[in-house]
Amino acid sequence: MTAAVTLGFLVALEFAARHYGTPGPISLQAREVIHAPKSGGLLYAALALMMVVLTRRERFIAVGAAIGIDLGFLLVRWAVDADTAGGHPFGNGALWVTLGVAVLAVTRRTGPERVLLLKGVGLALLLMAGRKTGDTWLLITSKTRTTVLDQYVAVADHALGDPSWLVGRLVTASGAVGYNVLDFVYGNLAVAAVVAALYQLRHVAAERRFPRHHLVRTFLVIGLVGPAFYMIFPVVGPIFAYGTGTEHWAAVSLWAPDMPPTAPWAAADIWPRTLPPADAPQPMTFDGITPRNCMPSLHTAWATAIFIHTRKSPRLLRYAGTFWLIATLCATLGFGWHYGADLIAGVVFTLTIEAALRAYDRGWDPAGLRLVAYGTAVFTAFLLSYRWLPVQMAHYPWLAGPLLLAATASVVYGYARTTEQWSRRTVPVPRPEPQPEPIRPMPGRLSAPGSRRSTPAP
Known part of the structure; x- marks a missing residue:
């Protein structure tokens, strides 16, 4: 339910931004998969949040992959002389790794493990989208008020x-x-x-x-x-x-x-x-x-x-x-x-x-x-x-x-x-109900299972 409401809210902001001739939060975030991100530090901060659901070994792999992808992007942009004006030269790797963990969770994990990984990815994506959502909100306020x-x-x-x-x-x-x-x-x-x-x-x-x-x-x-x-x-x-x-x-x-x-x-x-005057606002x-x-x-x-x-x-x-x-x-x-x-x-x-x-x-x-x-x-x-x-x-x-x-x-x-x-205020812990003690045979006597009657031992 929460995910559906969040997605609907982002879609509505996307349409509102398009109405004023600018891309919305979904388009801006998708653009950073390839183009230079507006804030590389924010993308790596989101990656750090996502990694709380990973083991220590998986964290090293994730950070190494993000840095490697960023170095690859840096070399390609240098080779083609791409312009990164208005953006950071790093951060794409963090976004790629976050999306990769989401794909891994859906295709290779099941049950509680999948849910936990998706929660971590969702937390990271919400932090990333929060910046874009704020920019769209500010645009709407300037145009409508x-x-x-x-x-x-x-x-x-x-x-x-x-x-x-x-x-x-x-x-x-x-x-x-x-x-x-x-x-x-x-x-x-x-x-x-x-x-x-x-x-x-x-x-x-x-x-x-x-x-x-x-x-x-x-x-x-x-x-x-x-x-x-x-x-x-x-x-x-x-x-x-x-x-x-x-x-x-x-x-x-x-x-x-x-x-x-x-x-x-x-x-x-x-x-x-x-100081401004204190009358007639x-x-x-x-x-x-x-x-x-x-x-x-x-x-x-x-x-x-x-x-x-x-x-x-x-x-x-x-x-x-x-x-x-x-x-x-x-x-x-x-x-x-x-x-x-x-x-x-x-x-x-x-x-x-x-x-x-x-x-x-x-x-x-x-x-x-x-x-x-x-x-x-x-x-x-x-x-x-x-x-x-x-x-x-x-x-x-x-x-x-x-x-x-x-x-x-x-x-x-x-x-x-x-x-x-x-x-x-402590939450009372429910006490277990008392269980009846098992009936034990008396020394020197044998009793049949489930029966209270006993017979003398031979």
């Missing part, structure tokens, strides 16, 4: 102290070093997720089964559900609505002598130097290219998921999860991709998704239902307040700001408390 609500969010953000403007100035002052660190963290979020997921799935090959809940599951659900809110609450971000809107390097070079001109669709060229017509991908911040949502799923990992992974969350928050604000209001919405969104998945696994007990309902209510209240009460929030920041933060903290507390109760 001609107006954006950035002015509303920017005004509401006054209640939080305008963190995007503040962090944007700090990133600018940090120079190239701080910028490059944040850019690396922001661009390698999927790799960090794969590292955390590999630790969670390290016993799959030995136990021949996947754990009930893991990070990749949350990652995929966030990526599937989150873009729907881009259509409901279209926002492009401060660097586009209030800045140059060129590359994110504009956050660092904004005061350079050769500063690029203001983006024609921007409300003003003021990010991050001058209105919908703003924007271009048909820039994605409306801010509300909620899915980068914050994914980084929060990594943080949650590394809490029971070794110390190094716990520190890495914390660092990745903090650095992602700084990058999303400092590069001008998001407002502070997007970030707290992303945190609440993630905790609600995570609670729903865990509650589903436990049979929707009352504690899980209450937590999901509460998280949904807080997230809905955030969106409604950003849209209909931004001026009041900006004029009374001493009230609105603490309320927003308290609501976010209450969801965090509710999640922590509920999951702790779940971890302490």
Whole structure:
């Protein structure tokens, strides 16, 4: 059922993309079987996820085959002088090996072994297709939502102290070093997720089964559900609505002598130097290219998921999860991709998704239902307040700001408390029914099988 729904969703996105004259996620992924992939690192990360179902010997064979295939592609492209502009020179081998394992599972394996291999392949293909699906979603948002609500969010953000403007100035002052660190963290979020997921799935090959809940599951659900809110609450971000809107390097070079001109669709060229006015927000017509991908911040949502799923990992992974969350928050604000209001919405969104998945696994007990309902209510209240009460929030920041933060903290507390109760609650193990003791003959007597009567021994 899940596979059928996923396939139908991908087919629908393919048709939607074709309607706007561009290939969809299925075509883009199929193209990478031969052409230079957009992200070779992502394909190898997907291969690593698939290999959790393989034995150690099979993993060495898979990696060696992927590298060998990539070297073959590299030699052929060099011989024919093929252009790899816009793509990576490696990654095809990882995709070929993943597809090869799927063929092997269907043709040479049966029963639980086949199911396990196909689950590993499906996990890898979903991670690969997730990037393509996201690109198609962003295209659809830019084509179908001609107006954006950035002015509303920017005004509401006054209640939080305008963190995007503040962090944007700090990133600018940090120079190239701080910028490059944040850019690396922001661009390698999927790799960090794969590292955390590999630790969670390290016993799959030995136990021949996947754990009930893991990070990749949350990652995929966030990526599937989150873009729907881009259509409901279209926002492009401060660097586009209030800045140059060129590359994110504009956050660092904004005061350079050769500063690029203001983006024609921007409300003003003021990010991050001058705060926007706190009155009279209105919908703003924007271009048909820039994605409306801010509300909620899915980068914050994914980084929060990594943080949650590394809490029971070794110390190094716990520190890495914390660092990745903090650095992602700084990058999303400092590069001008998001407002502070997007970030707290992303945190609440993630905790609600995570609670729903865990509650589903436990049979929707009352504690899980209450937590999901509460998280949904807080997230809905955030969106409604950003849209209909931004001026009041900006004029009374001493009230609105603490309320927003308290609501976010209450969801965090509710999640922590509920999951702790779940971890302490033990499932009773059914006790075996007592069996009647066999009737043993008395010493010196013989008894017939199945009979209680005995006769004297001769």
